[in-house]
Amino acid sequence: MPNIRLSKYGIVLNFGITVISNMLVGFFIGYYLDRWTFNNKLLLVIFVLLGTASGLYNGFKYLLKEAEKYDKFDKKDDHHDRGDGNN
Amino acid sequence: MKLKLSRRAKIALMIFVGIYIAVGVVNVTFLSRENMSEAFKNIANRWVVKLPFGKGILNRINPFTLIMTWTIMIVIIVAAAKFRKFRLVPDRKQSAIESLLQYVYEVVEGSIPDERFVRPTFYIACTLFVFVAFSNVLGGAVPGVSLSVNSQGDVEKVILFSDLWFSPTADINTNASLAVFVLIISHAFAIKAKGFKAWLKAWFEPNPIMFPMNVVGELAKPISHSLRLFGNVAGGAMLVYMLSYMVKYLFMPVVLWGFFGLFIGLVQALVFTVLAVAYISAALS
Known part of the structure; x- marks a missing residue:
């Protein structure tokens, strides 16, 4: 992967953006569903909580995926460059 | 690196620096100084026409x-037609x-895990990269035509060559349409690669309880994808305008144009492309 070094500093930013955008989507779905149905703000609360949970779930999924990629990359790096295995 | x-x-460079400083001195002494609140009054307004x-x-x-989107598309198509004939020994x-x-x-x-989808994804990624990079650089580093618009959305005057071009990626609608297009294409590829049933099953993984979260997470992808590019390009254009106003007689604006226009613009175009490829590959795997 050529872009792995470049994306090193974007991981934290990507995590934050993922969480916030999920919360936003939850908020908007909840707001419009609420206005369309009962109009008592219950669905809004439910969907904001759902959006937050979804944001954390997807964010951590993303972090785990990146960590896996880095493990693979580091192993290859150790093998080729240093060969000492810095544990 | 040694130059x-x-x-x-060297002589040409010295003459350029001399002219630059002379113009700066003339500007400082003779040019009418616009008030700061006057200069930044219309900075974030957009031309609005009701349908x-x-x-x-x-x-x-x-x-x-x-207008800008079509202009950029025509320029890219003309350039592509010019480079149509590839030679064996490249210039x-x-x-x-x-x-x-x-x-x-x-x-x-x-x-991309599936070999059949490497070529189509490559075409999509290239198209996105060329369009977004071109419009980012145009909106961040090249002085050109832009508009001064009041808060009602009516055009007050056309600014010629004292501000940057208006970049189409500084409008959230362009970015959102590109991101939604990537979302639709990733799911179309997923249906084609895995079959309809397997695609439907992927929504209920790892547990049927997770279905709403998967839906919200999938809908959040185009939002984060488009807002990131929009924020960087629109904010970069505004920052260049404001900081150039504050240091307008010095060399600083050139550096700022280089940083916000070329560097941030190209990095964001690359990030947009890489994210599009990552979304497609996540839908395929």
């Missing part, structure tokens, strides 16, 4: 976005294009 300049280039149909946010457009421009396309191809090849 080696010929005698002629005869639709309602709410759906019945207004920004015609300048349309300078051809090898630049080849190395760029090869870089994008390597990114695509490294992350």
Whole structure:
């Protein structure tokens, strides 16, 4: 992967953006569903909580995926460059 | 890196610096000084035209976005038609294009698991990268035509060559349509690759309880994808304008143009492309 070094500093930013955008989507779905149905703000609360949970779930999924990629990359790096295995 | 300049280039550079300083001194002494609140009054306003149909946010457009998008598309198509004939021994421009396309191809090849979809994804990624990079650089580093618009959305005056071009990626609608297009295409590829049933099953993984979260997470992808590019490009254009106003007689604006226009613009275009490829590969795997 050529872009792995470049994306090193974007991981934290990507995590934050993922969480916030999920919360936003939850908020908007909840707001419009609420206005369309009962109009008592219950669905809004439910969907904001759902959006937050979804944001954390997807964010951590993303972090785990990146960590896996880095493990693979580091192993290859150790093998080729240093060969000492810095544990 | 050590620069080696010929005698002629040194003399030309000295003449350029002299003219630059002279123009700066003339500007400082003679030019009318616009008030700061006067200069930044219309900085974030957009030209708005109401359509005869639709309602709410759906019945207004920004015609300048349309004009700039079509102009950029025509320029790219004309340039592509010019480079249509590839030679076996490449000249300078051809090898630049080849190395760029090869870089994008390597990114695509490294992350798409299914071999049948490498070529189509490569076409999509290249199209996105060329369009977004071109419009980002145009909106961040090249002085050109832009509009001064009051808060009602009417054009007050046309600004010629004292501000940057209006970039179509500084409008959220362009970015959102590109991101939604990537979302639709990733799911179309997923249906084609895995079959309809397996695609439907992927929504209920790892547990049927997770279905709403998967839906919200999937809908959040185009939002984060588009807002990131929009924030960087629109904010970069505004920052260049404001900081250039504050240091307008010095060398600083050139550096700022280079940083916000070329560097941030190209990095964001690359990030947009890589994210599009990552979304498609996540839908495929």
